[in-house]
Amino acid sequence: MSGVPTDGGGSRGASHEPSAARHDAARADAADGRQATPHVSISRNQHRVRVIHQGVTVADTQSALTLAETGLPDVFYFPRADVNMARLERSTHSSRCPHKGDASYFHLRTEDGIVENAAWSYEAPIDGAVQIKGYLAFYASRVDRIDQTS
Numbered sequence: 654m655s656g657v658p659t660d661g662g663g664s665r666g667a668s669h670e671p672s673a674a675r676h677d678a679a680r681a682d683a684a685d686g687r688q689a690t691p692h693v694s695i696s697r698n699q700h701r702v703r704v705i706h707q708g709v710t711v712a713d714t715q716s717a718l719t720l721a722e723t724g725l726p727d728v729f730y731f732p733r734a735d736v737n738m739a740r741l742e743r744s745t746h747s748s749r750c751p752h753k754g755d756a757s758y759f760h761l762r763t764e765d766g767i768v769e770n771a772a773w774s775y776e777a778p779i780d781g782a783v784q785i786k787g788y789l790a791f792y793a794s795r796v797d798r799i800d801q802t803s
Contacts, residue, residue: 692723693752695730695784700803702729704736706771706796707763712736718784722752729799730788736772741789744770753782759789761796771795 698717703710714735720728744758753775761771772791775782793799 693781694721695719695782696721698729698801700801702731703798703800703802704731704791704796705798705800706761706768707765709740709763710737711740711761711796712789712791718788720782720785720790726793728790729801730785730790732788736789741772742767746770748773750775752779753785754779761791768795 696719698719700717701713701715702717703714704712712731712735714731716732716735718730720730722728740762741759742762744760746758748756748758750756754777755775756773757776758770759772759774761768770792772789774787774789775785776787778786791799
């Protein structure tokens with residue numbers, strides 16, 4: 654599965670929800686006799702990373718983690734202390750990734766209403782992903798910007 658959980662519902666776009674394309678590519682690799690084995694790595698991000706939606710900074714950190722998975726865009730994970738948690742509301746949606754575990758989702762509260770399932774967290778990740786425990790990530794397609802600066 655991807656560094657980004659499956660869709661989570663209510664998508665604003667498909668740029669960071671590659672699950673269907675990934676499965677198609679895996680089937681094509683299998684047809685060619687190649688084994689599609691995703692590699693997941695998690696590292697400390699040395700840059701400032703921010704999530705901005707409708708002009709409001711929702712998350713701002715210099716302590717992000719970057720999750721990289723073979724063939725997919727990097728995903729930034731934010732410590733909860735650096736996320737405006739008052740803007741998030743827990744969703745009832747969840748998903749499972751064999752590389753990270755069970756994901757819990759959060760809606761983003763805005764002045765114009767709710768952005769459904771805009772963020773997710775692995776609150777009890779499996780052994781290979783314990784570094785992201787309790788961190789939050791955001792769908793780039795559901796917020797206006799996710800910036801990484803120096």
